[in-house]
Amino acid sequence: MKLYYSPGACSLSPHIALLEAGLPYDLVKVDLRAKKLESGEDYLKINPKGQVPALALDTGELVTEGPVIVQKIADQAKDKNLAPARDTAERYKLQEWLNFVTAELHKNFSPLFSPVLPDDTKAFFKDRLLAKFKYIDSQLAGRDYLMGQQFTVADGYLFVMLAWADRLNIDLSGLQNLMAYKARVAARPKVREALTKEGLLKAA
Known part of the structure; x- marks a missing residue:
């Protein structure tokens, strides 16, 4: 997984969730003003919303919106109890x-x-x-x-x-x-x- 983030932005929330969950991930820093990655790549081509956080799954799917992302993370590490079971x-x-x-x-x-x-x-x-x-x-x-x-x-x-x-x-x-x-x-x-x-x- 890749977490697109900007230091201290709301992307810090899923960053904490990933570490608490013990899941493997890569951090990709985004310049929110320029909408560029450190590599120079256009972030808008990855996430047209231009915002962080965004979580790129190994399947190629991109998940956006912090509250959704953190639940996705929690559900991949059920033993960590970062979210109650679904439908409860x-x-x-x-x-x-x-x-x-x-x-x-x-x-x-x-x-x-x-x-x-x-x-x-x-x-x-x-x-x-x-x-x-x-x-x-x-x-x-x-x-x-x-x-x-x-x-x-x-x-x-x-x-x-x-x-x-x-x-x-x-x-x-x-x-x-x-x-x-x-x-x-x-x-x-x-x-x-x-x-x-x-x-x-x-x-x-």
């Missing part, structure tokens, strides 16, 4: 979390990366994000992870959003459950490995 109530709960992260967090972050939006508009989106993070904080009471005591692919995705909050100076320090959760996920060896491989964390 717990699997739909996982999908609920993945959808919440992608729709309520990820998409509200997008305007904050725009160089042309005025500060008051960005403040609006930061306030909206803070409200969403407060909800998650309330749901993490008494839990190690979003689904309870078991780390799943939804946790890798939420962790990326928390890293973005740091990058954009969104103060979440008052959300104690969320801060403890973030530290717990950050300490996982495979999470640290993904960060190191993407040049986001210095190798020990």
Whole structure:
């Protein structure tokens, strides 16, 4: 498999999932502005959406959209319990979390990366994000992870959003459950490995 990624982008989520799953893969870096690979190849010929992540399977199929990719990865390593079994109530709960992260967090972050939006508009989106993070904080009471005591692919995705909050100076320090959760996920060896491989964390 090949994971098309950009350092620190939402592709970090499936990168974490691949490492947690113990699946073999190759990393292919994408310049999102130029839509080029390091080889100079046109990324749009591989993924016409021009976005990351994209996962090229050994069959030649290309899977896009982060929440779909991480479930595909989890289903290829069932023994790792990165996602509940298909067609169970717990699997739909996982999908609920993945959808919440992608729709309520990820998409509200997008305007904050725009160089042309005025500060008051960005403040609006930061306030909206803070409200969403407060909800998650309330749901993490008494839990190690979003689904309870078991780390799943939804946790890798939420962790990326928390890293973005740091990058954009969104103060979440008052959300104690969320801060403890973030530290717990950050300490996982495979999470640290993904960060190191993407040049986001210095190798020990």
